[in-house]
Amino acid sequence: MKTEERTTGQHPPQQRGTGRRGDLIAAAAGVLLVTAAVLIGRAIQDAHGTLVAHWPPLLASWYPHTGPGTPAAVAVAAAVVAYGPGLADRLPWRGLLATAWAASLVWIVSLAMIDGWGRGIADRLTTKHEYLQVIGRFGDIGAALRGFTGHILIGRPDNWPAHVAGHPPGATLTFVLLDRIGLGGGGWAGVWCIVLGGSAVVAALIAVRALADERLARGAAPFLVLAPMAVWTGASADAYFAAVAAWSVALLAVAATRRPHSPRPAAAAAALGSGLLYGLTCYLSYGLTLIALLLLTVLLLTRTARPLPLFLLGALVVPVAFTLAGFNWWEGYRLLVERYYQGAGGIRPYSYWVWANLAATTVSAGLATVAGLRRAAAGAPGSVRALRTGTTCARHRLILLTLAALLALLVADLSGMSKAETERIWQPFVLWLLPAAALLPPGTRRGWLIAQAVVALLVNHLLWTGW
Numbered sequence: 001m002k003t004e005e006r007t008t009g010q011h012p013p014q015q016r017g018t019g020r021r022g023d024l025i026a027a028a029a030g031v032l033l034v035t036a037a038v039l040i041g042r043a044i045q046d047a048h049g050t051l052v053a054h055w056p057p058l059l060a061s062w063y064p065h066t067g068p069g070t071p072a073a074v075a076v077a078a079a080v081v082a083y084g085p086g087l088a089d090r091l092p093w094r095g096l097l098a099t100a101w102a103a104s105l106v107w108i109v110s111l112a113m114i115d116g117w118g119r120g121i122a123d124r125l126t127t128k129h130e131y132l133q134v135i136g137r138f139g140d141i142g143a144a145l146r147g148f149t150g151h152i153l154i155g156r157p158d159n160w161p162a163h164v165a166g167h168p169p170g171a172t173l174t175f176v177l178l179d180r181i182g183l184g185g186g187g188w189a190g191v192w193c194i195v196l197g198g199s200a201v202v203a204a205l206i207a208v209r210a211l212a213d214e215r216l217a218r219g220a221a222p223f224l225v226l227a228p229m230a231v232w233t234g235a236s237a238d239a240y241f242a243a244v245a246a247w248s249v250a251l252l253a254v255a256a257t258r259r260p261h262s263p264r265p266a267a268a269a270a271a272l273g274s275g276l277l278y279g280l281t282c283y284l285s286y287g288l289t290l291i292a293l294l295l296l297t298v299l300l301l302t303r304t305a306r307p308l309p310l311f312l313l314g315a316l317v318v319p320v321a322f323t324l325a326g327f328n329w330w331e332g333y334r335l336l337v338e339r340y341y342q343g344a345g346g347i348r349p350y351s352y353w354v355w356a357n358l359a360a361t362t363v364s365a366g367l368a369t370v371a372g373l374r375r376a377a378a379g380a381p382g383s384v385r386a387l388r389t390g391t392t393c394a395r396h397r398l399i400l401l402t403l404a405a406l407l408a409l410l411v412a413d414l415s416g417m418s419k420a421e422t423e424r425i426w427q428p429f430v431l432w433l434l435p436a437a438a439l440l441p442p443g444t445r446r447g448w449l450i451a452q453a454v455v456a457l458l459v460n461h462l463l464w465t466g467w
Contacts, residue, residue, distance in 0.1 A: 019375060023440060026374035027367040027451070037359035044352060052344045052420065055463060057356035058363065059421045063464035069113025069120070070461070076107050077226065077453035084222030085445050093214065096221060097202050103225045104198040112194070112234035114460045121190040124235045129162040131175045131237065132189060138176040145169055146326030152335040154342045163237070165339050169327055170283030170318070171237060190235030197239025200431050201225060203246035208435050210253040211301050211401055213394035219438035219445070226449055227434050228366045228456040231465060232424040241284045242428040245291045248277035249432075252298045255307035271307035275314025281428075283318050286333050287417065288428055290408040297404035301397045303390065337417070345419055353419035357426075361409065364423040365430050366455050368448035372436030376402050379439075398435060405432030423465075 034057070041056025054061040080103060091099060112120035126132045137158075138144045151158055152165045159165065164172050175189050183192070201224045209217035233239040251274035258267035278295065281288045299305060319329065340346070362370055376399045383396035383403075392400075409429040412418045418425060440448055459465065 019378065020441065020444065022374055022378070023371035023444070026371050030362045030367050030370040033355075034359045034362055037356040041352065041356060044349070050347050050349055051352065052348055057353075057360040057420070058423055058459075058463065058465065060459075060463040060465045062462070064462050065114070065464075066461060067114040067116050067120070069110040069115075072106070072110035073114060073457060073460070076103070076110050077457065080107070080222055080226045081446055081449045081453060084225065084449065085219075085442070088218045088221040093209075096218065097205060100205060100221050100225055101198055101202050104201045104230070105194065107225060108194050108198055108230045108234040111230055111456060111460050112190075115464075117187075121194070121235045122185070122187040124186065125175070125189040125193070125237065126186040131161075131164055131172045132186060133161050134164050134172060135176055135179050135184070138172070141173070141176065142325060145173075145322065148327050149332050149335055152332065152339050154339060162343065166336060167285050168283040168322070168329060168332055170280060170322070171241070171285065174240070174284075193237055193240045194234045196243040197233040197236075197427075198243075200239070200243040200246040203243065203250035204431055204435060207246075207250040207253040207298075208398060208401070208438075210250075210257045211298065212398040216394055216398050216435070216438045219442070220435035222445070222449055223366075223368055223372075223437035223452065224431075224434050226452045226456075227364075227369075227430075228452060228459065229364045229423075229427055229430050229434075231456055231460050232364065232427060236424050236427070238285075238424050238427045241281065241288060242431055244277050244284060245281045245288055245428040246431055248274045248281060248291065249294050249298060250274075251277065252295055252307060252311060253302075255311075256298055256302035256304050258306075267307070268310055271310035272314040274307070275311035276317055277314075278311075279315040279318035283322055283329070285428075286329075286336060287412055287415075287425070290411055291428065293408045293411075294401070294404050294432060297401060300387065301392065301400060340417060345417070348419040350416050350419065354413060354416075357413050357418060357420075357422045360420075360423040361426060361430060361433075363455060363459060364426070365433050366452040368437040368440065368452050369430075369433050371448065372439045373402065373406065373433060375399075375439040376406075376436050395439070398438065402433055402436040405429050409433075 037057040038055070041051055041053070045051045045053065045056055053059050087099065088096060114120065124130070148169050150156060151160045153159060178184065178188060178192060204224055205217050205221060208220055251270040255267045255271035255274060258264075274295075278291065281291055299308070322329070379395065379399045380403055383392065383399045386392040386396045387400060409426055412426065412429070413422075437445075437448060
């Protein structure tokens with residue numbers, strides 16, 4: 001990577017401020033995709049009931065309402081639209097990171113509080129499908145881990161609830177350990193997911209700055225904060241998974257872009273920490289092994305394998321620990337696939353969800369992201385050529401990072417193991433699509449931020465989102 005390109009953040013002149021009509025067409029196409037998914041989905045569900053979703057393509061029900069969080073959510077949206085771009089440009093870098101995290105938390109909590117403290121946060125992780133239902137069965141953690149796979153299939157004695165069976169035991173064990181240290185119950189579990197989920201914004205900013213440049217990271221900041229995805233961040237365990245995965249990517253980006261005069265121990269710690277978090281990610285969700293595509297992209301963009309040995313060393317820690325404790329990841333995944341087709345996964349038609357999932361992602365990512373991805377797709381051929389010749393600029397690297405996330409998402413989609421609920425499940429991938437909005441012309445960003453806020457506010461006020 002050329003130092004002068006990283007410091008100046010130069011961009012191809014033909015990409016500046018062009019294609020606004022194309023952006024609007026892309027956004028309109030996103031609206032049409034969502035509309036088609038709603039109309040066709042409702043017709044299928046009403047006729048056959050096979051989608052197992054009341055308001056497809058989202059797992060939601062029609063439920064117009066307001067709540068305690070309504071004034072705060074509207075106020076936060078207005079403040080980010082009015083002041084977000086300016087503050088993102090002017091604040092010192094560390095101040096921007098702290099402000100982005102704080103603003104993200106307020107946005108997430110205010111949206112969740114539209115449904116009230118109980119229904120919006122404290123009760124989310126206590127329903128019959130969730131992790132907190134089985135805390136009492138982990139009195140002996142070692143025995144629970146050794147016998148974990150024996151309770152995955154439907155029909156087995158005391159089979160696990162859907163979300164427990166659908167993930168490696170690292171997810172459930174997190175909430176067991178919170179309970180052990182006195183932070184038990186749905187309230188603390190919800191706060192854990194929200195606080196860590198909000199930190200994913202900081203991880204994404206750090207990674208974009210390291211891999212592209214600070215100007216693009218600052219341009220992405222308001223869009224990372226005001227993402228419609230926040231509707232499903234509070235309070236969902238997938239937000240916690242997204243944060244762990246995001247920090248793995250961010251730390252590898254920091255390690256791979258270490259400057260010649262920066263301390264070597266810091267880069268080594270970042271590489272080791274990245275591997276450790278990736279190993280944990282794989283034991284939080286089977287599908288998040290696909291984060292490896294983003295990690296590989298980091299190494300390709302920085303044209304170095306220097307952090308790889310320490311990364312791999314760190315990545316072994318969690319798998320070795322769980323394997324020694326008696327949990328077989330591969331056996332767990334094999335049984336999960338069988339369980340998936342025993343339940344709703346065996347009913348929901350692939351022919352609908354393979355494209356309707358993308359409509360759900362459009363809602364979660366927002367129209368600004370769709371427009372930004374349109375620009376990323378247009379710039380992809382030039383970015384790939386530049387990568388091959390080692391002449392990438394900041395814009396090329398951001399394009400390739402976001403498209404790597406899109407590729408991971410598409411692989412998850414085509415696998416058939418993600419039919420519905422992807423507005424929640426795909427948060428770890430959607431997070432990395434959001435910075436594509438930094439490719440939009442600066443003069444249009446407030447308008448696109450309004451579009452992001454409107455999507456989130458409409459979804460949370462018109463629908464009851466559940467999982």
